[in-house]
Amino acid sequence: MTAMTRQDTPVAIEGDGVEVRTHEIGGDLSVGFVRLPQGADLRPAVKGLPDDLCPCPHWGYMLKGRLKMATKDGExxxxxxxxxxxxxxxxxxxxxxxxxVDFSPTDAFLSVIKHIAAQG
Known part of the structure; x- marks a missing residue:
């Protein structure tokens, strides 16, 4: 078994108040700890991915705030x-x-993180 805290998890993306920390927790699953400041819009950062949207599924829990998720079918x-x-x-x-905090397939999540990091 593995237990992780945000502080124990390495930073994968950081800047303009956005912070994404991720760590593989077993098999092909990774945990992500994400902070987004009000107004952060990741649509430009995922341009160039399939349908200009994140192709990685995520399961998780909202700890704080409100988030709009844009999809090709609406919001x-x-x-x-x-x-x-x-x-x-x-x-x-x-x-x-x-x-x-979210849980995602490691390979898909790392691919998205690399794409977003390359946009900065």
Whole structure:
């Protein structure tokens, strides 16, 4: 078994108030600790990925704030206290300062992180 805290998890993306920390926790699964400041819009960062949206599924829990998830079929809002599943094809926009923890397939998540990091 593996237990992780945000502080124990290496930073993968950092800048403009955005912080993504990720670590493989076993098999092909990684944990991500994400902070997005109000107004952060990751749609430009995922341009160039399939459908210009994140192709990695995520399962997680909103710790703080409100987040709009843009998809090709519309938008949905998530808020603190909610568990979520985001299938492939999404891009987050922070409506408030947000924090969430998610679990994702390692290879798909790392591919998205590398793409976003290359945009900066």
């Amino acid at each position: 949905e809002v998530y808020e603190a206290g909610q568990a979520f599943y985001w299938p492939t094809g999404h891009a987050p926009v922070a409506l408030e300062d947000c924090e969430y």
